[in-house]
Amino acid sequence: MLTGKNLIAGAPVDSAGGRFAAGGAIAEFEEATAGHIDLALEAAERAWNDYRHVGAAQRAAFLERVAEQIEGAGDLLDVAHAETSLPPQRLAGERARTTGQLRLFATLVREGSWVDARIDRAQPDRTPQPKPDIRRMLMPIGPVAVFGASNFPLAFSVAGGDTASALAAGCPVVVKAHPAHPGTSELTARAVIDAATAVGMPPGVFSLVQSTRNEVAIALVQHRHTKAVGFTGSLRAGRALFDAAARRPEPIPVYAEMGSVNPVVLLPGALAERADAIADGLAASVTLGVGQFCTNPGVVIGVASDAFDRFVRRLDATIREAPAGTMLYPALLDSYEAGLRRLGAVAGTTTVRSSAAGEGPCARPALTDTTADTFLRHRELAEEVFGPSTVVVRCGSSDELHTVARSLEGQLTATIHGTAADLVDHARLVAILEEKAGRLIVNGFPTGVEVCPSMQHGGPYPATTDSRSTSVGTAAIHRFARPVAYQNFPQSALPPELQDPNPRGLWRLVDGAMTKDAL
C-alpha cells in the first residue's frame, strides 16, 4: 500500500540514502538525499513559471480537488492513528479542518481581492512633473519549503495550512514530512499528486521528501530555488532553519511557528464569580490532546486571595485525577519528563502529578505551583514544557502581576479571565499582553484555533520567527507573496486584476479609494 519512497514531481524516486521506520510504522521509508532536494526544487522552479499563471478558477479547483482526494483516501485515518496514537475522532476532526482550510483558500483565491490591487492613474498635466500610471498587486514569491508538524499529522502537515496557503498564492510546494508520521504523509501526498494530475497542474507543483536528517532539512532551506519556508515545531529546530536561511547568499523569509506557554491571567472579579468553572476549563485545556498543542496553557497567573486558593485547590484536585495519555512518539514523552524535572529542580516550586496510569509509556498531567518571586528569578519556569503541564504563579499584588506579565517572552496567545470591571481596572495589563502575544482571549481558553480571516496564529519571538505573519486563517496567504508595480503598462500587458474593466470584480484601491467599480 505504501511505497516508502520520496515522491518528486508526481513520481516515486528511488534513494540509496538508507531507510528509517517511525515508531508506529507500518513500513520503512527511504531517506531523501541532497540529490532529491535538488530534483524537487528544480521541478518546482520549472513548475512555478506555469503555475503562477494558472487562472484563479483553476487554482481554486485544484485546492478543492485536493480536499476531495483526501476525503477519498480511505486508509488515511487508520494509518494516522497507527503512527500518532491520536484518537480516531480527533483525527476525523483534523481531517475536516484540513479539507475545510483547502476549501477556504479556494474561496479566497476565487474571490481574488487578497492580491491587494492598487491603481493610481496618470495625471499627465501635473506640475512640476507629470504623474505616471502605476498599478500594483501581489504575486507569488516562488517555490516554498514546508515542514510537517508532529502534532497535527493532517492540518499542519503535508496538505495543511502552510501548503494550502502557498498553493493558493501560486507557489509550488516541497514538503518535508515529519518522520513521526511518514505513512500519513505519503498518503496525503498521493492525494495532492492525484489532484494535480486530475486538474492538469504541472507535476513539479508538489513534491514530498522523507528524512530524519538535519542536513537534508538545511539543504531544503538553502536550495537556491527555495523562496520561503513554513515550519511548525520546536524552538530549537525552528531557529536552526531560520539561521540557515539567514546564512544563504540570498536570504529568504522563514515562517517558523515554535510554540509558547500561552499565559492565562486570572483577575479578581472573575475568580470571585467562577473560580471552580475556570479551574475545570483550564484543566480541560491543559490536558486536551495530551497537552500536545502549541496553544496549550503552560502558565497561569493570579494575585493570591481566597478565591485564587480555591481555584488552585480545584485545579490541583482535577489534575491529580486527570487521565494519562500516549504522546505522539516516545521522544516527546522523554522530553516532557525532562521538562517536569527542570521545573521541579527549581527551589520554591512544588509539582503534583496525576496518579492515573495509562497503557504503555503515557504522559501524566502535572501542575507546578510557585510564587511570582521564584518565577521572576528562574527563567526556565517560563519555558514551554510540551505536554499536559501547567505552572501556577502566585503574585502578591496587581503590580507584581504586571511585572510577571512584562517578564514574559513573545507568545502565540495570552488569556485573561475577568469581568468587564476587571478589564477596565486592568487596562494596563491588556496593553502589556498586546505587546507579548498574537492573540488575546477573554474568558475562554487558548486551545482551539478558529480558521477564519481574523485569526492571528503567530506572535513575537520566540513564539514565531516572524510576528508579522499568521500560520492559520486566510491572512496566511500573504506569507507567500510579494508586491509588483506596473508603471505605464498598456492594458493588454497588465494582469487581469489590474485592468481598467476590473474583469475579476475585485476590491481595489483606486486613486486612494476602495471600490469594485470598473475604471
Add this chain to the structure above:
Amino acid sequence: MLTGKNLIAGAPVDSAGGRFAAGGAIAEFEEATAGHIDLALEAAERAWNDYRHVGAAQRAAFLERVAEQIEGAGDLLDVAHAETSLPPQRLAGERARTTGQLRLFATLVREGSWVDARIDRAQPDRTPQPKPDIRRMLMPIGPVAVFGASNFPLAFSVAGGDTASALAAGCPVVVKAHPAHPGTSELTARAVIDAATAVGMPPGVFSLVQSTRNEVAIALVQHRHTKAVGFTGSLRAGRALFDAAARRPEPIPVYAEMGSVNPVVLLPGALAERADAIADGLAASVTLGVGQFCTNPGVVIGVASDAFDRFVRRLDATIREAPAGTMLYPALLDSYEAGLRRLGAVAGTTTVRSSAAGEGPCARPALTDTTADTFLRHRELAEEVFGPSTVVVRCGSSDELHTVARSLEGQLTATIHGTAADLVDHARLVAILEEKAGRLIVNGFPTGVEVCPSMQHGGPYPATTDSRSTSVGTAAIHRFARPVAYQNFPQSALPPELQDPNPRGLWRLVDGAMTKDAL
C-alpha cells in the same frame, strides 16, 4: 547654530566618544557611543507605551507639524547644499517630497483603514463547536532604528520615508544620521523634536545619533528594544545590518534597500520608432543627479540591429558630451572610479567617458559596451556602479536576450521600451522581469519614484533584504506593524477600530465582506 551633539529624547547629550567632521562640514559632531544607543532605546521603549495609544488624529497632527517645522527651518537647504553638493533646486524639490510624504502618511493615519481590521462574529450555535467572536487589526511593532541615506539627505534620511512610516504606524524612531550630512541631520532632527514638543508627544518618540563607526550601527540594530530596522544604502552595509539582526537572541526584520542595476530592455518595434529619443531619455536618466539614485539604469539590453546600433551611437555621443558632476562625498567618487576600472578590466568591453571637466573632483559619465556572451560570463558587469555609468549589452537573438534577463539578480526596477505588439511578442520577457523586480516600467525610465499607494520600491535580494516590503509609498507603513487578534472581548475593551459601531469609519472585512457599515 549647530550643537554637534547627539539628540536623545528631545535633548542634546554630551559624548566623550570623540568627534568627526563631514567633508563639507561646517561643524564637528560628537560620536555616539553604545551608551547613547542605550539611552535612546530605553527612552523609545518608555515612549512606545504612550505613543502607540496616541489617537490617530493626534499622530496625524504630529506628522503634519514635523512637515511645517521642516519648512520653517530656514537654513536647512543651505546646510544640505554645503554638505552634499546637491544643487539648491534639487534640494528644494527633495524637501517638498519629504514634507509631502509626511502629509501623505498623516492622511493615511487619519483615514485609518490601513490597520486591516477584520471581524468574524460569534456563532454560538455552530456545531460541532461554537464559533467565538474574533477581531484583528495591525498594531505598531515597537521602536524602529532608521539609517539615513547619503544620496537623499532629506527624503530618505532623518525625517524621510522610513521615519514617516514608522511614526505613522505608532513606532518611536531612533535615527542614525548618515555621516556625510550630519548638520542637515541635526537641523531636521530639531524640527522633529520641536514638532513633538509642540503637539505633546512623549520625548522618547524620536532620537538622533551621529556616528561614523560600524560598531555603533550594530549596537543600534542589536539593542533589545529595537524591533525593526529601515536602511537605504550599499549592499555591503545593508547585509551587515541584516546579519547582525539575524544573530540577535530575538531576530527582527531589517528593511534594507540596497540598490540595483535597474535593467532597461529595448525591443525592436520601439527601437525602429524612436531609437534617438530613447537614447536621449536614457542618457538623461543615467546622468540625473550625477547618477546617484538607486534607480539609476545601469544595464541596457537589446538585440543587435541597425536600429540598436543607431541607439548606441546616439547614446555614446551624448555620454561623451555629458557634463561632469560633483558626487556626494569624495569616497563615492573613488568607488565610482574603481567600479569603472572593474568594468574596463573585463576582456570584451569598451568604455567611453565624457570629456567634460568639472570643478574639483567630479564624476564623468561613462558608457560600457559589451556582448551578451561577455556579460553572461562576467558577473561583475551586472553589479551596480554607483554613479553616472551604464553598460550596453548586445544580444544575438531574442532567446539570448531572455537568457540575459534570466541571469539578472533581484532588482528594484526593470524597464521595457516596446510597442504594444512588442509586448505581446515578448510576453515571456515580461514574465521573467516580474520575477526579478519590484517595479516594471514600460516606455519610461526608472529614475523618479512616485510616492503613492501603488508604488513598490523594493524587490528581490540583493535589491532589498525583504521583497515583501516597499520603502516608498503608503504601503511602507506595513513594515512596522504586526497583527493582533482579540477573541471574545467585550466592546469596552476593544480598540475603537474593532468596535461594533465602527467609530473610525474604517473599511473592515466583516464576516468575509468588505464594508464601512457599523455592526
